Amino acid sequence: MDMFAYSRRLQTTRDETREELKLALDSTSGDALSPESLEPFIVETVRRLAPVFSLMTVIVADSKTHEFNKRTALPSATFEGENATTVASNSTYERISEPLKIFRGKGGVTGFQQAASKKFVNSFAKELEGQAKSMAWAIEFGLLWGNKTSDPYQFDGFDTKITTNRLDKNAVITLRHLDDLIDKIQEAGILDHRTLAFVASPTMISKISTLQSEARKAVVNVEFPGGLVMTTYREIPLIRSSFVRPTSTFGVLTTASSATAGALTPGATYTYRIAAVTTRGEQWASTSTAQLLAGGQSSADLTWVAVADAQLYKVYRTAANGAAGTELLRATIAAKTYDGNGTITAAVTAYNDGVVALGTDYPLDATNVDEIIFLLNFDQSEGAEIASLINDFGEEIQNMIQYLPLGISSDKTEFLLISYMAMLYKDDQVHGMLRRVRTL
Numbered sequence: 001m002d003m004f005a006y007s008r009r010l011q012t013t014r015d016e017t018r019e020e021l022k023l024a025l026d027s028t029s030g031d032a033l034s035p036e037s038l039e040p041f042i043v044e045t046v047r048r049l050a051p052v053f054s055l056m057t058v059i060v061a062d063s064k065t066h067e068f069n070k071r072t073a074l075p076s077a078t079f080e081g082e083n084a085t086t087v088a089s090n091s092t093y094e095r096i097s098e099p100l101k102i103f104r105g106k107g108g109v110t111g112f113q114q115a116a117s118k119k120f121v122n123s124f125a126k127e128l129e130g131q132a133k134s135m136a137w138a139i140e141f142g143l144l145w146g147n148k149t150s151d152p153y154q155f156d157g158f159d160t161k162i163t164t165n166r167l168d169k170n171a172v173i174t175l176r177h178l179d180d181l182i183d184k185i186q187e188a189g190i191l192d193h194r195t196l197a198f199v200a201s202p203t204m205i206s207k208i209s210t211l212q213s214e215a216r217k218a219v220v221n222v223e224f225p226g227g228l229v230m231t232t233y234r235e236i237p238l239i240r241s242s243f244v245r246p247t248s249t250f251g252v253l254t255t256a257s258s259a260t261a262g263a264l265t266p267g268a269t270y271t272y273r274i275a276a277v278t279t280r281g282e283q284w285a286s287t288s289t290a291q292l293l294a295g296g297q298s299s300a301d302l303t304w305v306a307v308a309d310a311q312l313y314k315v316y317r318t319a320a321n322g323a324a325g326t327e328l329l330r331a332t333i334a335a336k337t338y339d340g341n342g343t344i345t346a347a348v349t350a351y352n353d354g355v356v357a358l359g360t361d362y363p364l365d366a367t368n369v370d371e372i373i374f375l376l377n378f379d380q381s382e383g384a385e386i387a388s389l390i391n392d393f394g395e396e397i398q399n400m401i402q403y404l405p406l407g408i409s410s411d412k413t414e415f416l417l418i419s420y421m422a423m424l425y426k427d428d429q430v431h432g433m434l435r436r437v438r439t440l
Contacts, residue, residue, distance in 0.1 A: 249366040284365060314363070404416040
């Protein structure tokens with residue numbers, strides 16, 4: 001796969017995007033807005049705004065649940081004699097099922113707004129452009145941060161899937177840190193760089209680009225098709241993303257001993273932090289909050305004010321009587337509750353913790369201005385791809401995102417943007433991420 005074939009899509013400015021949409025709308029003036037005219041533009045717009053999505057291959061799903069084989073072992077080859085009987089061997093595979101998940105955005109323009117402005121196409125273009133941007137951000141969030149175990153209406157993203165090459169640095173970025181990820185992936189047998197890409201913030205890429213001495217020999221700017229000048233390191237492009245550097249810090253976390261039965265140690269002190277995972281990724285965690293469990297009580301209740309745009313929360317905790325600063329990931333939980341139809345009913349603002357086991361991730365800290373770097377493999381057979389183009393009736397659709405004009409029942413022109421997709425994650429060893437890296 002030529003991953004740079006999509007680079008030209010990143011060039012169009014906001015104004016140019018709107019002009020293209022106006023042209024698409026002009027072609028349908030006087031008639032019902034045509035999905036065939038608008039959908040290609042909408043898909044292109046989403047790709048421009050979602051860099052990870054833009055690099056991924058899209059295939060047609062089998063049905064509402066897509067199945068694929070994930071190779072778990074290669075066949076064996078051995079040295080042997082000229083007349084030896086060669087024993088047959090085969091690869092072994094694991095059958096993986098991924099249900100498609102639904103992305104929707106609804107918008108509209110009132111008749112009064114159309115009449116008052118006398119610029120119907122401009123008003124509608126602006127609204128449709130906004131919904132396309134919202135879809136792009138939702139899809140990019142899902143690919144990088146989604147967690148279907150915590151929230152069944154999401155699919156698993158790279159943050160959830162990557163386990164083997166998940167490196168905590170807690171330091172200012174160096175080239176050695178990038179080498180650590182590249183080397184681990186190469187040691188797994190992936191020597192072709194053409195399908196790899198670092199995903200980092202613009203600030204982080206600027207830092208990498210200005211590292212002195214040896215860096216200037218290894219970090220270069222290369223012009224790719226479409227005129228995009230992209231920084232590379234060891235021939236691997238560094239893709240700018242606004243989904244990997246936090247922009248906010250969690251507020252006040254309140255804790256209390258709980259009467260709910262758990263497995264924590266009564267009389268011990270546990271220290272907590274919590275971080276919101278918004279559409280733009282994992283944010284900086286709250287300050288440490290210590291909780292002494294009362295005698296006979298073996299769990300703790302955590303409460304907080306809902307964070308705007310939270311898609312998930314990550315709860316971090318120390319071991320019994322552990323010091324602040326040693327919190328590790330305890331759980332990733334949904335940020336919303338749903339009714340039986342999947343309609344959002346409320347924001348999650350509480351969590352009961354009574355489980356001893358801890359993970360290995362430390363929270364991102366605002367004082368250090370911690371952020372994330374991903375190294376992703378977009379190879380279709382070994383890396384990751386997207387299964388889509390099947391609607392909720394199991395029927396193939398023509399475009400990645402559907403434009404559906406809604407029936408007019410009031411003085412308003414309304415529409416839905418819909419996409420059905422899942423990420424197919426082929427091999428954990430060919431992806432990686434750096435946590436708690438910083439530029440200062």
